[in-house]
Amino acid sequence: MGKLDLVTIVIIVANVIISYKGFGDFGFFEKYKFNVGAVQRGEKVRLFSSGFLHVDNAHLFFNMFSLYFFAEVVINLMSVSSFIIIYVGSLLMGSLVSLYFHKQEYHYSAVGASGAVMGIIYAAILLQPGMSLYIFFIPIPIPAYIFGIGYLLYSIYGMKKSLGNIGHDAHVGGAVGGYILTLILAPWLLKTNLFMIVLLAIPIVLLYVLKKAGKM
Known part of the structure; x- marks a missing residue:
């Protein structure tokens, strides 16, 4: 078993075990999910633990499936x-961004590894921007950077419009976390992939501008 298999499987198994515990134990789920009021009361563990809980099998599968394919690149x-x-950094950044945007909504709750997975996806795109992705129901390959930018723009739009029962802000926070941490840990990318770094920063700068303008 290679390093990829070991670390990826450990994270996937942890997500499966903890998520299934939450599926069958409402008290456990409520105790460890992200909740603004609880975090503000001092239950900081929820910023981390919520990243290993999911609402159902489809939610869990999509996140772990995405993680499996992008983890190898990183x-x-x-x-x-x-x-x-x-x-871990992207998971926490996703929770912190959710906390920031919902700090007045004491009943706001969320779960899922989406922030952590988005961080890994953004890191993988920075490292290998030329790779292509095949998305469900789309028969042609999509350049990874197009997917990354498009998904983040959609998440920002989802935040603005409060679309669906989805933690769009955690997706955005995770992507920002992955972007920043990757550049800190792999500074050589500033020489080799500068254009892609600037391109992937566009949605992040857009979010900052919208927030400063009071439109988020």
Whole structure:
């Protein structure tokens, strides 16, 4: 079993075990989900624990399926330790951004590894911007950077319009976390992939501008 298999499987197994515990134990789910009021009362563990809970099998599968395919790029081009730092850091950044945008909504709750996974996706795109992705129901490959930018723009739009029962702000926070941590851990990208770094920063700058203008 290679390094990729080990670290990825450990994270996936942890997500499956904790999520299934939450599926069958409402008290456990309520105790460890992200909740603004509880976090503000001092239950900071929820910023982390909520990233291992999911609402159902489809939610869990989509996140773990995405993680499996992008983890290899980050581990192979960086290291296992860098992958773990980006995963955990993006998870926490996703929770912190959710807390920031919903700090007045004491009943706001969320769960899922989406922030952590978005961080890994953004890291993988920075490291290998030329790779292509196949998306469900779309028969042609999509350049990874198009997917990354498009998904983040959609998440910002989702935040603005409060679309669906989805933690769009956690997606955005995770992507920002992955972007920043990858550049800190792999500064050589500033020389080799500068254009892509600037391109991927566009949605992040847009979010900042919208927030400063009071439109978020």
